[in-house]
């Protein structure tokens with residue numbers, strides 16, 4: 244779904260009033276938008292499923308892995324929101340637009356590297372033990 248399709252769906256959007264259920268639906272649509280349009284988000288979902296599966300198989304605590312997964316996915320979504328906001332503001336080159344997008348992408352990279360490191364520390368020793 245492109246951002247144009249997404250906007251089209253909302254042609255009849257009324258800002259007020261909306262119910263709590265509508266608020267959940269808007270949030271759900273945001274998640275679906277990320278899955279449909281962000282390749283990195285889909286890759287992260289697959290890696291998350293693999294890491295979670297391995298963690299369950301090895302019977303390590305899953306809480307750390309879940310925390311890493313949530314951090315990366317949430318940051319990817321915030322990155323997508325920042326990109327959309329910057330694109331809404333300008334489609335011209337602007338150094339501040341570049342900083343906003345680069346810093347947001349950098350945040351995702353830091354979280355991803357951290358998650359990979361934590362994943363390796365948590366999963367590698369029991370995995371090597373199991374494969375002995």
Ligand SMILES: Nc1ncnc2c1ncn2[C@@H]1O[C@H](COP(=O)(O)OP(=O)(O)OP(=O)(O)O)[C@@H](O)[C@H]1O
Nearest residue numbers: 283322326333334335336337338340341344345348
């Ligand atoms: N309006 C702009 N002004 C200046 N630089 C920009 C602008 N838009 C994008 N850039 C630069 O291009 C890079 C890629 O921006 P783009 O919007 O294409 O993100 P993307 O490739 O879709 O990112 P992702 O892969 O995380 O979805 C930014 O990180 C930034 O360095």
